[in-house]
Amino acid sequence: MDAEMQAEAGHQxxxxxxxxxxxxxxxxxxxxxxxxxxMVEEEKYCIDILTxxxxxxxxxxxxxxxxxxxxxxxxxxxxxxxxxxEADEKVKExxxxxxxxxxx
Numbered sequence: 001m002d003a004e005m006q007a008e009a010g011h012q013x014x015x016x017x018x019x020x021x022x023x024x025x026x027x028x029x030x031x032x033x034x035x036x037x038x039m040v041e042e043e044k045y046c047i048d049i050l051t052x053x054x055x056x057x058x059x060x061x062x063x064x065x066x067x068x069x070x071x072x073x074x075x076x077x078x079x080x081x082x083x084x085x086e087a088d089e090k091v092k093e094x095x096x097x098x099x100x101x102x103x104x
Contacts, residue, residue: 014074015067025063032056064101071097 015022033056039049072094079090 014070
């Protein structure tokens with residue numbers, strides 16, 4: 001079942017209780033990206049830019065890990081309780097997401 005169908009069926013994503021906090025963090029990251037653009041436009045020192053890139057990367061990783069935790073504790077656990085094909089799909093989905101995060 002895709003995300004749109006789940007929403008129509010009344011399914012709430014695991015992060016929904018933290019949605020405002022995630023949006024706040026993502027807006028802060030968006031501001032960091034604009035700051036990085038400004039630093040390049042203003043030809044700031046390379047190491048200073050790299051330091052800010054590192055901070056932004058850590059912030060994105062933090063969001064990703066939080067979403068992954070919410071997904072595992074909500075979506076995957078619920079699907080595992082149900083069993084069957086959906087449980088297998090959710091575990092594979094989570095495993096693939098972890099692999100992408102490890103590679104990034």
